[in-house]
Amino acid sequence: MTDPAPSPLHVEILATGDELLTGQIVDTNSVWLMDRLWDLGVMARRKTLVADDREDLAAALRETTSRSDLVVMSGGLGPTEDDLTAEVVAAAMGVPLELHEPSLEAIRERFRKLGREMTPNNAKQARFPRGATVIPNRFGTAPGLLVRLGRGELVALPGVPVEYRGLSEEFVLPRVAARVGATPAFRLVKLFAVPESHADQAMRPIMDDPANRGVRFGYRAHWPEIHVKWAAAPASAGATGGSAAPSAELHADRILAQVRGIFGDAIFAEGKDELAPLVVEQLTRRGERVALAESCTGGLVAELLTRVPGASKVFDLGVVAYADEVKSGVVGVAAGLLAAHGAVSEPVARALAEWIRRAGGATWGIGITGIAGPSGGTPEKPVGTVYVALAGPSGTEVVHRVWRGDRDRVRKTTAYEALDLLRRATRG
Amino acid sequence: MTDPAPSPLHVEILATGDELLTGQIVDTNSVWLMDRLWDLGVMARRKTLVADDREDLAAALRETTSRSDLVVMSGGLGPTEDDLTAEVVAAAMGVPLELHEPSLEAIRERFRKLGREMTPNNAKQARFPRGATVIPNRFGTAPGLLVRLGRGELVALPGVPVEYRGLSEEFVLPRVAARVGATPAFRLVKLFAVPESHADQAMRPIMDDPANRGVRFGYRAHWPEIHVKWAAAPASAGATGGSAAPSAELHADRILAQVRGIFGDAIFAEGKDELAPLVVEQLTRRGERVALAESCTGGLVAELLTRVPGASKVFDLGVVAYADEVKSGVVGVAAGLLAAHGAVSEPVARALAEWIRRAGGATWGIGITGIAGPSGGTPEKPVGTVYVALAGPSGTEVVHRVWRGDRDRVRKTTAYEALDLLRRATRG
Structure with missing residues (x-):
C-alpha cells in the first residue's frame, strides 16, 4: 500500500557493530528513524549494517556517501578499540583527528556528576576529524559529528537508543525537514481487529481518488492494532475542480473525515494515543473505577491497565479465575450457571462482570471467559470462542466472538476487546 | 564481548522491500538468520536493505555478489509488479526468465487446495532465470532460487517469515554448515538480573583462558534475562598441556561446568528453556499448584504463567490487589498489618502469600508488593522497592529488593523474581 513518490532527498542509513550482525541486537534505531523520515516525506533509499572492521567500514562509507x-x-x-567511526571518517576525508576541548570538558563534567572516574579511553570520544561539526550530546557521553563527504553530508550518531533518538530529533530531522521544504501534514488512525486486507479494500476509494494523488498512505499491522496513516505534502493537493488547492493540513483532515466515516467505531485512537492509557485517562476524568474478573486472558487486561502510570486511580481489584472451582468458589458465579451453560458462556461472563463490579465496589466490572487454546475446543465452542462482559451503571453488555489464531493472538485480541468496550462506554 | 574470528565464509544478507525502508516492517528475518549463522561460526559481513527499485536492486546485487x-x-x-527479484537477477546474469513447469504445477495445486482462484500474476512466481536452481517451497507459494553470480552464490528466498525461516533451515543453513565444515558445539545459559557488565567481568577468566582461544562468546541482554552463549569449533580446542585436543562438544561442556560454577543459581535456564514454561513443567510433574496475590506487578505474573499452554493444570487463582482497601477487604490481609508496616513491607507480602495459598487451596502461594513508580516512592522506600513472598509446605520465604529502572523494568524484574523463586523451590 505504500506509494512512495521518489524522495526529494537521497538519504541512506548506515549502522556499524558486530552485535548487529550476529543477531544479538536488533537495530531498532534505524527502524525508528526510517519511520520518522517517512513522516517527512522521505523514504530512506538504503540501509546498511556493517561490522566493526576498518576495511569494511571504510568501504561502506565510500559507497554510501558517493x-x-x-x-x-x-x-x-x-x-573502546572496536569503536572506529571517527578514525575511519577522518581517513576517508584525508584529515587527522583533533581533540575538541569543549567536548572533553563536557565528558569530564558528565563523569564528575555521575561520581565516576573518567578513563583515558573516554577522552577518545572527544577526538573528531578536523573540520567536523561536533553535535553536542546532552543524552549521553559521546557527541555526534557532521562532515561533508562524497556527494553530500555524513552525520554520525551514537548507537545508544536514547542518544540516537534524542540527537535525531534535535539535529537530524530538523535538518532534513529544512532541506525537503514544507513538511507534509500527517495523520494516523488506529483500528481494532480489522484484517489488513479489509482495511486496504475499504481505503481503496480514498487512495484511488485523483484528488488524493501524491498523498502517501501506509499501514502498520501489530494485531489486533492496525495503523493507517497518510501524509499530504503541501504541493500534493490534487485538482479540486479549478478551485485553489487546499493546504496540506486541510487536505489531511478531509481524508481523516472520510476515514472516520468508513471505519467508525473500529477506530480506537488517533495520533499518538494508545488504548490502555486512553481508558485510564477517561476513567480518571470521570472519577470512575473498573474491576476485572479474567479467565482465558489470565491477567493480561490487568497487566495492560497497570502498565500505565496512574492506573491505581482507576483500578483496585482484579481476579484471575482460571479453574471452574474457582469461578464458583472464591468468585461468586453460581455453580448452577456453570453446570447449565459451561464456563465459556454468555451467562458466566455476565455473572463474572456483575460479581466483580460489586466485590470491587467499582463503577465498571469486566468479566471474560473463553478458550484460548491450543486445547479445550469443541465443535460448538471452538478454540477462539470468547465472551467479554461489561457491567456498568445502566446494565451489562456481553460481546461474543470467535477469533482465529493461536493462543497468544486470542488472548491479546480478547484483552483489547475488553478495554475497547470500556473505552466506548466511558468516552465523552 | 563478541570475539568473532574472521568468518571462514563471506556471507552477506540482502533484503528488498519499500516497507522495510519506511519503518513499517522490521526485518526480523535477517536478525533470525544472523543469529543462526553465528551458531554455525559465521558472522554475516554485511546486511543491506534496499527499496523495490530496479536500479537500486541491480546495484545492490552487483555489489554484494562481487x-x-x-x-x-x-x-x-x-x-505483484513491485516484485522484481527474478527479473533483476536474470538481468545481472545476462539470461532470460523461463517458465519452470513443476513450480507452476505446484502453485496451481496449492491454490486448488486452498479453494482459491489462481491469478495470472501468480504464474509469474514460476518464472526463473535460465540456469537457476529452483528451491521448492512447501511453506508457501513462491519457490526460492539459487544462482552463481559474481564471486559466489546468490540464494533468493521469499520474505514471508515462515517461508524464509523454513527454506533457510531446509536449504541455506545446511549448505553453509557443509561449506564451513564441522559445526561448532553451541551452549547457552540464561541468567536472571545480572548486569551485563558483571556478567562480562565474571566471564573474563574463561574468555581469556588460552585453552579457550578460538571459542566465540556472546551476550544477549533482554533485561531481566541475560543470555551468555559460546560456540566451540572442532578445530578451536586450545592447548591442554600436550594432551589430545578435546572434541568440540567436550570443550563446550567443560566451559559449561565453569560457567555453572561462576553463576550458580543466577542461571535460571539452559539452552532453549524459558522461565515460565519451566515453572509450569516442574509444577505439572510434581502435581502441584500455585496461587498468586499481586500488587505492583498488576497481573504480570499471572499473565506470564497463563501464556504457557497447559498452565491451567498448575494455576487456578490470581488476585490483583492494587489498593490498600482491597488488600484488607477482599484479600485477607489484616488491617493492622497495613497500618503498622505499610502496604509495601515484608509482613504484608508474607500475609498476601499465605492468604492466597489458603484461599486458592494451592501448594504454593506468591505474594508481591512494591513501588513500581514513577510516583509513590519515599526516602525509606524508594521507587523500585519490592517484597516477593513464596509460601509453601515448609514455610514462607520473603525476598526484599530495590530495583533500579523505570516502571516497566521494576514490574518485569519483580515478576521474574517471583517465578524464579518458585522455580528454585520446585526443581528436582
Missing part, C-alpha cells in the same frame, strides 16, 4: 545527499550513521563512537 | 561467497536475499518474489 550516492547520497545525507548518510545517517550510527555506532562506533564508544570508548 | 564480494561474497554467499548472498542470502529475501523479498521481491511475490506476484
Whole structure:
C-alpha cells in the first residue's frame, strides 16, 4: 500500500557493530528513524549494517556517501578499540583527528556528576576529524559529528537508543525537514481487529481518488492494532475542480473525515494515543473505577491497565479465575450457571462482570471467559470462542466472538476487546 | 564481548522491500538468520536493505555478489509488479526468465487446495532465470532460487517469515554448515538480573583462558534475562598441556561446568528453556499448584504463567490487589498489618502469600508488593522497592529488593523474581 513518490532527498542509513550482525541486537534505531523520515516525506533509499572492521567500514562509507545527499550513521563512537567511526571518517576525508576541548570538558563534567572516574579511553570520544561539526550530546557521553563527504553530508550518531533518538530529533530531522521544504501534514488512525486486507479494500476509494494523488498512505499491522496513516505534502493537493488547492493540513483532515466515516467505531485512537492509557485517562476524568474478573486472558487486561502510570486511580481489584472451582468458589458465579451453560458462556461472563463490579465496589466490572487454546475446543465452542462482559451503571453488555489464531493472538485480541468496550462506554 | 574470528565464509544478507525502508516492517528475518549463522561460526559481513527499485536492486546485487561467497536475499518474489527479484537477477546474469513447469504445477495445486482462484500474476512466481536452481517451497507459494553470480552464490528466498525461516533451515543453513565444515558445539545459559557488565567481568577468566582461544562468546541482554552463549569449533580446542585436543562438544561442556560454577543459581535456564514454561513443567510433574496475590506487578505474573499452554493444570487463582482497601477487604490481609508496616513491607507480602495459598487451596502461594513508580516512592522506600513472598509446605520465604529502572523494568524484574523463586523451590 505504500506509494512512495521518489524522495526529494537521497538519504541512506548506515549502522556499524558486530552485535548487529550476529543477531544479538536488533537495530531498532534505524527502524525508528526510517519511520520518522517517512513522516517527512522521505523514504530512506538504503540501509546498511556493517561490522566493526576498518576495511569494511571504510568501504561502506565510500559507497554510501558517493550516492547520497545525507548518510545517517550510527555506532562506533564508544570508548573502546572496536569503536572506529571517527578514525575511519577522518581517513576517508584525508584529515587527522583533533581533540575538541569543549567536548572533553563536557565528558569530564558528565563523569564528575555521575561520581565516576573518567578513563583515558573516554577522552577518545572527544577526538573528531578536523573540520567536523561536533553535535553536542546532552543524552549521553559521546557527541555526534557532521562532515561533508562524497556527494553530500555524513552525520554520525551514537548507537545508544536514547542518544540516537534524542540527537535525531534535535539535529537530524530538523535538518532534513529544512532541506525537503514544507513538511507534509500527517495523520494516523488506529483500528481494532480489522484484517489488513479489509482495511486496504475499504481505503481503496480514498487512495484511488485523483484528488488524493501524491498523498502517501501506509499501514502498520501489530494485531489486533492496525495503523493507517497518510501524509499530504503541501504541493500534493490534487485538482479540486479549478478551485485553489487546499493546504496540506486541510487536505489531511478531509481524508481523516472520510476515514472516520468508513471505519467508525473500529477506530480506537488517533495520533499518538494508545488504548490502555486512553481508558485510564477517561476513567480518571470521570472519577470512575473498573474491576476485572479474567479467565482465558489470565491477567493480561490487568497487566495492560497497570502498565500505565496512574492506573491505581482507576483500578483496585482484579481476579484471575482460571479453574471452574474457582469461578464458583472464591468468585461468586453460581455453580448452577456453570453446570447449565459451561464456563465459556454468555451467562458466566455476565455473572463474572456483575460479581466483580460489586466485590470491587467499582463503577465498571469486566468479566471474560473463553478458550484460548491450543486445547479445550469443541465443535460448538471452538478454540477462539470468547465472551467479554461489561457491567456498568445502566446494565451489562456481553460481546461474543470467535477469533482465529493461536493462543497468544486470542488472548491479546480478547484483552483489547475488553478495554475497547470500556473505552466506548466511558468516552465523552 | 563478541570475539568473532574472521568468518571462514563471506556471507552477506540482502533484503528488498519499500516497507522495510519506511519503518513499517522490521526485518526480523535477517536478525533470525544472523543469529543462526553465528551458531554455525559465521558472522554475516554485511546486511543491506534496499527499496523495490530496479536500479537500486541491480546495484545492490552487483555489489554484494562481487564480494561474497554467499548472498542470502529475501523479498521481491511475490506476484505483484513491485516484485522484481527474478527479473533483476536474470538481468545481472545476462539470461532470460523461463517458465519452470513443476513450480507452476505446484502453485496451481496449492491454490486448488486452498479453494482459491489462481491469478495470472501468480504464474509469474514460476518464472526463473535460465540456469537457476529452483528451491521448492512447501511453506508457501513462491519457490526460492539459487544462482552463481559474481564471486559466489546468490540464494533468493521469499520474505514471508515462515517461508524464509523454513527454506533457510531446509536449504541455506545446511549448505553453509557443509561449506564451513564441522559445526561448532553451541551452549547457552540464561541468567536472571545480572548486569551485563558483571556478567562480562565474571566471564573474563574463561574468555581469556588460552585453552579457550578460538571459542566465540556472546551476550544477549533482554533485561531481566541475560543470555551468555559460546560456540566451540572442532578445530578451536586450545592447548591442554600436550594432551589430545578435546572434541568440540567436550570443550563446550567443560566451559559449561565453569560457567555453572561462576553463576550458580543466577542461571535460571539452559539452552532453549524459558522461565515460565519451566515453572509450569516442574509444577505439572510434581502435581502441584500455585496461587498468586499481586500488587505492583498488576497481573504480570499471572499473565506470564497463563501464556504457557497447559498452565491451567498448575494455576487456578490470581488476585490483583492494587489498593490498600482491597488488600484488607477482599484479600485477607489484616488491617493492622497495613497500618503498622505499610502496604509495601515484608509482613504484608508474607500475609498476601499465605492468604492466597489458603484461599486458592494451592501448594504454593506468591505474594508481591512494591513501588513500581514513577510516583509513590519515599526516602525509606524508594521507587523500585519490592517484597516477593513464596509460601509453601515448609514455610514462607520473603525476598526484599530495590530495583533500579523505570516502571516497566521494576514490574518485569519483580515478576521474574517471583517465578524464579518458585522455580528454585520446585526443581528436582
